[in-house]
Amino acid sequence: MPEPSTPATGSVVMLGGRSEREFGVVRELGHRVVLLDERIPWHCMPWVDAHVDIGLDDWDAVADAIREELGGERPAAVLTHTEPRLPLMAYLGRLLTPHSAGPDEEAVANCRDKLRTRTVLEAAGLPVPRFALATTEHEAVAMASRIGYPVVVKPRDGAGAFGVRCCTGEAEVREAFGALGGFVPDGLPGALIEEYVDGPEFAVQTLTRGGTTEVLSVFRQRTTPPPVFVELGYEYPCGLDAARREDLDGLLRNTLDALGLRDWISHTQVRLGAEGFRVIEVNARRPGGRLVEMTTAVSGVDMVEAVTRQVLCLEQPPPGPTVPFARYTSIVFDEPGTLLYDAFVPDGEGPGSPVVELEVAPGETVRSKEDPQGGVYGRIVVYGESTDELDRAEQQVRRALDLQVVFGDGLEPAATDSREFKSCC
CATH class of the missing domain: 3.30.470.20 (ATP-grasp fold, B domain)
Structure with a gap:
């Protein structure tokens, strides 16, 4: 296992994670990385000092596993960059690292539960859309009528715009509520019905x-x-x-x-x-x-x-x-089909270089941006000194990629799409 770049001053327990940067920063700061997750990906192994394969749903069992792994020594901190693991991080922080900074359990719950977010902010006199919680289709329709159309139907938790839909009438509310299908897996019960701003x-x-x-x-x-x-x-x-x-x-x-x-x-x-x-x-x-x-x-x-x-x-x-100007453009498509494109090779590297990221390979199928199973298939980020410079940089990337969506003889878009979210944020 590679050694940290500086002598270790304690272990940081990380709950999940997939990015080398997340682990690398901890090691650059002179700490060991102990990664806990249900399945540790092979590509993460070189980035950590120790790992424990364990389900993260039993919080007390996770705490015991950390104590055993560290031989009773307190971790320097418990950290996650994964939003669903924030409640566990806050719990373990209070239990194992009371000296460490970070969000407490109440703050995490206030942010993760959209109903709590709105309730707390409304009580503090801060501006939020008019809202209500519905647990049945009948309640959803009644709440939408009370708030006034258009309304937005969304799950209480989750990310990436999953399940979020703007509705202009009763039939659309019923459809949007039903499409949540029992809401987000392992999510909070009920759906939010709120004013569309x-x-x-x-x-x-x-x-x-x-x-x-x-x-x-x-x-x-x-x-x-x-x-x-x-x-x-x-x-x-x-x-x-x-x-x-x-x-x-x-x-x-x-x-x-x-x-x-x-x-x-x-x-x-x-x-x-x-x-x-x-x-x-x-x-x-x-x-x-x-x-x-x-x-x-x-x-x-x-x-x-x-x-x-x-x-x-x-x-x-x-x-x-x-930099004074920046632009982030999602790669989306107006029509479904088979995606063809060329590789993009930037002229140089550095903070001002374009970032190009595609999540599908040439020859794979894509759906339109309005399709419930479609959405964002990649992104282009450019930097510059003016909007004109951003325009030129983005066009240069697009010309190099030469993105094309075509149909083959009898070829149709894939029936299913495993990507979880329609957006990154």
């Missing part, structure tokens, strides 16, 4: 230390029109004027304070409607896709390193260099 959406990334929140990035988010919300991309700068931006920053600080998220990161979605900003989602995690790298580029702060230092009670380094 018509207006631009913003993705806001933050780092909170000791109750003081720093807004790292604000991206203007682009999605498909209702009824589904497939992520089309993000823009930086976000287009808000100074006064609006000040209002948004203040709203984020008040929101995280009300939810009790005092020492952690967050990815929050906010819409600007006719009555001002409304908080749509608060996620106690970093964003998905490539928004972490994009945040690093525009703020100089690496959220993976920042949250690792946070739980280890280490000082944050000064911000690195930044």
